[in-house]
Amino acid sequence: MADDPASGLEAGLLADLRRVARHPAARGLIDDAAVLGWPLGQDLVATHDMLAEGVHFTPGCPPADIGWKLVAVNLSDLAAMGARPIGVLMGAGIGTGRDADWASALVKGVAQALERFGVALLGGDTIRSGPTSVLALTALGSVPPGDAIGRIGASAGDELWVSGTIGDAGLGLRVALADGFGASDAALLKRYRRPVPRLGLGIALRGVASAGMDVSDGLLIDAGRLAAASGLGVEIRSRAIPLSEAALATGVPAAVLAALGDDYELVFAAPADRRSAVQAAADGAGVRVSRIGQLVADTGVRLDGGVPDRLGFEHR
Amino acid sequence: MADDPASGLEAGLLADLRRVARHPAARGLIDDAAVLGWPLGQDLVATHDMLAEGVHFTPGCPPADIGWKLVAVNLSDLAAMGARPIGVLMGAGIGTGRDADWASALVKGVAQALERFGVALLGGDTIRSGPTSVLALTALGSVPPGDAIGRIGASAGDELWVSGTIGDAGLGLRVALADGFGASDAALLKRYRRPVPRLGLGIALRGVASAGMDVSDGLLIDAGRLAAASGLGVEIRSRAIPLSEAALATGVPAAVLAALGDDYELVFAAPADRRSAVQAAADGAGVRVSRIGQLVADTGVRLDGGVPDRLGFEHR
Numbered sequence: 071m072a073d074d075p076a077s078g079l080e081a082g083l084l085a086d087l088r089r090v091a092r093h094p095a096a097r098g099l100i101d102d103a104a105v106l107g108w109p110l111g112q113d114l115v116a117t118h119d120m121l122a123e124g125v126h127f128t129p130g131c132p133p134a135d136i137g138w139k140l141v142a143v144n145l146s147d148l149a150a151m152g153a154r155p156i157g158v159l160m161g162a163g164i165g166t167g168r169d170a171d172w173a174s175a176l177v178k179g180v181a182q183a184l185e186r187f188g189v190a191l192l193g194g195d196t197i198r199s200g201p202t203s204v205l206a207l208t209a210l211g212s213v214p215p216g217d218a219i220g221r222i223g224a225s226a227g228d229e230l231w232v233s234g235t236i237g238d239a240g241l242g243l244r245v246a247l248a249d250g251f252g253a254s255d256a257a258l259l260k261r262y263r264r265p266v267p268r269l270g271l272g273i274a275l276r277g278v279a280s281a282g283m284d285v286s287d288g289l290l291i292d293a294g295r296l297a298a299a300s301g302l303g304v305e306i307r308s309r310a311i312p313l314s315e316a317a318l319a320t321g322v323p324a325a326v327l328a329a330l331g332d333d334y335e336l337v338f339a340a341p342a343d344r345r346s347a348v349q350a351a352a353d354g355a356g357v358r359v360s361r362i363g364q365l366v367a368d369t370g371v372r373l374d375g376g377v378p379d380r381l382g383f384e385h386r
Numbered sequence: 387m388a389d390d391p392a393s394g395l396e397a398g399l400l401a402d403l404r405r406v407a408r409h410p411a412a413r414g415l416i417d418d419a420a421v422l423g424w425p426l427g428q429d430l431v432a433t434h435d436m437l438a439e440g441v442h443f444t445p446g447c448p449p450a451d452i453g454w455k456l457v458a459v460n461l462s463d464l465a466a467m468g469a470r471p472i473g474v475l476m477g478a479g480i481g482t483g484r485d486a487d488w489a490s491a492l493v494k495g496v497a498q499a500l501e502r503f504g505v506a507l508l509g510g511d512t513i514r515s516g517p518t519s520v521l522a523l524t525a526l527g528s529v530p531p532g533d534a535i536g537r538i539g540a541s542a543g544d545e546l547w548v549s550g551t552i553g554d555a556g557l558g559l560r561v562a563l564a565d566g567f568g569a570s571d572a573a574l575l576k577r578y579r580r581p582v583p584r585l586g587l588g589i590a591l592r593g594v595a596s597a598g599m600d601v602s603d604g605l606l607i608d609a610g611r612l613a614a615a616s617g618l619g620v621e622i623r624s625r626a627i628p629l630s631e632a633a634l635a636t637g638v639p640a641a642v643l644a645a646l647g648d649d650y651e652l653v654f655a656a657p658a659d660r661r662s663a664v665q666a667a668a669d670g671a672g673v674r675v676s677r678i679g680q681l682v683a684d685t686g687v688r689l690d691g692g693v694p695d696r697l698g699f700e701h702r
Contacts, residue, residue, distance in 0.1 A: 101466075102433060116473075
């Protein structure tokens with residue numbers, strides 16, 4: 071943790087963080103680093119994602135939701151690898167236009183997500199980042215040696231699965247941008263602002279999925295990346311893509327919803343003879359999974375036999 | 387690591403990072419997270435510091451120096467705890483005004499520091515951060531259980547030590563701000579832009595130092611924090627503060643140099659009967675250490691019996 075600021079926003083932020091960082095490894099955020107007894111014989115799984123104002127969240131987004139999402143998107147990366155989350159380090163770069171209340175609400179959202187998913191705040195840094203806020207988080211988890219699920223490992227003929235429902239968060243973003251929504255849209259907005267990482271499913275899929283990742287940029291593009299990592303292509307049936315009641319009610323086609331992104335569901339491959347093992351893993355985790363296609367030798371993404379107009383969000 | 391961008395600056399940055407991230411734990415930056423076999427029975431030490439343009443570095447600072455410093459300041463936190471560094475995750479938030487060459491040079495500086503200190507790039511994220519650049523880094527290290535050096539643990543009567551020389555980096559900052567310097571100033575500028583974490587000394591001080599931390603905001607304020615963590619105060623002799631030839635040549639008093647900060651030296655306490663053990667640790671690490679004062683029961687910082695005008699940099 072950074073040194074104690076004498077006063078002002080950073081001091082308040084540090085006091086807030088100290089109330090959250092109760093795990094002994096955080097050492098009360100007094101020391102220069104956290105010290106954590108590591109579970110014997112377990113591999114360490116580590117990921118780091120940033121969220122920037124104006125890029126990953128709108129200036130008007132409630133700060134508690136930003137804090138939640140910062141934790142959730144990183145834990146989703148751990149879930150994709152089949153890792154059990156242990157702790158996080160947070161980098162809070164607070165923009166010059168933000169006040170202590172905004173920073174405090176941000177930490178509240180972080181704390182809510184950490185409590186929900188049973189993860190410790192181990193340390194971090196609080197700075198003034200310039201004109202806009204830039205947030206960073208490192209999530210640490212454990213996995214038994216050799217059990218991590220990677221993007222590489224699928225074979226042609228493996229079936230393609232996805233968890234939960236697709237497109238809700240992308241629709242929720244549209245709700246947020248329009249800045250007005252009715253009762254049924256609140257659920258979509260929540261899917262966008264408060265994603266739930268599929269941690270239990272990821273752990274249950276160890277030894278079952280041949281390859282996997284989380285869906286952040288859109289189901290189609292991410293399924294294509296999963297296949298490409300193994301030198302394969304993927305065929306997807308649009309009618310098999312799982313949609314929520316709220317998404318169905320919008321009338322937006324599945325092919326469009328599958329290109330929206332921000333779902334933080336898991337997309338994964340498994341041999342056809344593990345179909346019941348996949349279902350058992352999902353049942354155990356209490357998560358719906360849907361079989362939406364298969365991995366094939368021909369590279370590229372095909373939806374209902376054709377090439378989709380748009381796969382999803384590409385970083386430029 | 388983030389998903390593969392299709393083109394542009396982020397794609398080039400990811401390609402650069404892939405050339406650096408050759409450790410198998412990084413999995414070629416293909417997966418959502420790194421997977422690292424953890425050294426059996428060792429505790430994990432984790433720290434996270436951010437650097438923001440206009441706050442921690444000037445817009446005109448050479449990007450390779452920024453990359454070096456990003457690594458060095460985080461490794462300095464590991465050094466302070468007596469940890470052995472293993473790997474880092476980097477969050478590169480590139481400002482809109484920066485081009486691919488700037489980002490590439492940034493990564494080059496990161497790579498130079500990682501190679502110099504024998505540390506692996508495990509993963510991270512590359513984003514467009516808004517108007518200014520904001521960089522984040524998480525450093526992971528190991529320490530035998532119970533051996534970590536913390537800020538708490540000093541006793542009244544312990545002697546206060548500091549490594550290296552004090553004030554060079556602070557003078558180097560003045561050189562950078564004036565944007566012109568002669569031959570003798572180049573060494574000071576280098577101390578500011580390319581700090582060297584005292585990793586070997588930190589490890590050697592396990593079981594020797596009763597408490598310690600690194601000097602980032604200024605020797606006086608940081609020594610005060612070290613003492614305060616144990617409920618103590620500190621008395622420092624200005625004539626004992628170690629100064630380089632270049633610093634002496636400026637004629638700036640030691641009391642001023644000790645309030646400048648950015649030194650990234652280690653300040654630590656040790657019982658008087660461990661004086662020879664401290665010296666042996668320093669000799670083994672090839673680092674000069676100086677005995678500059680002692681921990682006392684009366685709280686606060688006293689320099690030559692008086693209270694200094696200014697202790698160092700306080701975050702506001």
